[in-house]
Amino acid sequence: MSELQATPVRPAPGRATSGAEPVVVVDDVVHSYKGRRALDHVSFEVPAGSLHGFVGPNGAGKTTSLKIICTLLRPQYGVVKVFGQDVVEHQHSVRRRIGFMPDHFSSYRQMTVFEYLDFFAAAYGQPFKQRTTTIEEVLALTDMEGRRDDLISGLSRGMQQRVGLARVLVNDPDLLLLDEPASGLDPRARIELMEILKALKSMGKTIFISSHILSELAELCDSVTIIDRGRVKFSGKVSQLLARTGEHPMFRLTVGDDRPEWGDQLRALTGVVSVEQVDDRPEYRIEFDWTQTSTNDLLRSVIDLGIVVTGFAEDKRHLNEAFLDLTERGVR
The missing domain is CATH 3.30.70.100 (Alpha-Beta Plaits)
Structure with missing residues (x-):
């Protein structure tokens, strides 16, 4: 791809959608770093209540897309809406309804699990009594009740990933944005994490998961977007992607x-x-x-x-x- 200059910030025209309103709409988004386009007119939608896989090679534009969707980065061109709200104009409202889990654990490693979750629940403005109830619920959901008083630094990679997921859940988000949540996990920890994600989907939450573990996404996701070199190559149902295309069945x-x-x-x-x-x-x-x-x-x-x-x-x-x-x- 030739080097291109960043396009000035300006909105792109929205697209009409049919049926149920999608939770995420990415419409003609462009974003560049030092003249190199990380996202090149990217458009896709995430259906409500779906577990949507976001797949691509290293450097394809996955993390940039995630940062824009969760309001950490402004698109240089195009429009991104979450629950019908523009992520630039209504970033505070969007943040109240989403939970973002990056691909690496944060630096609060000398806190206990309870202290870590209590800190983030307080950051969302929850009073003490509500925080205690919330933490008990998310620990139960992630099967971490027995580790509430353990230091995070002493937990395995798999347990730390569970704590990270529990942190994402403290504000009861409607949309979960997970960047490589199974990276570095052993097979058992990976399977257990996927079971938790299935349970969350059954609760009506929409889950947007970026991952390289393609075989598991095929079993886990009902829709998928494939991105490469900043461009969307496919976006739709997994069944449509896996069906062989051609003149004859x-x-x-x-x-x-x-x-x-x-x-x-x-x-x-x-x-x-x-x-x-x-x-x-x-x-x-x-x-x-x-x-x-x-x-x-x-x-x-x-x-x-x-x-x-x-x-x-x-x-x-x-x-x-x-x-x-x-x-x-x-x-x-």
């Missing part, structure tokens, strides 16, 4: 008694466009012309060949595959 057939002749016999079936065996396993990727045969007829024809079918489903991409297809190689 594709299905994956798993057989119980693989034989060398199955490939040729499958290719000879009506409507079949191509057949590819998957990594020498008893699996075949079948592309067929839906104008010549239906899914039911295709499966019936396969069974009529005498093939023992143990699996037959639409062939979807893995999130890793989709990510590599949409992003570019090279140092950023």
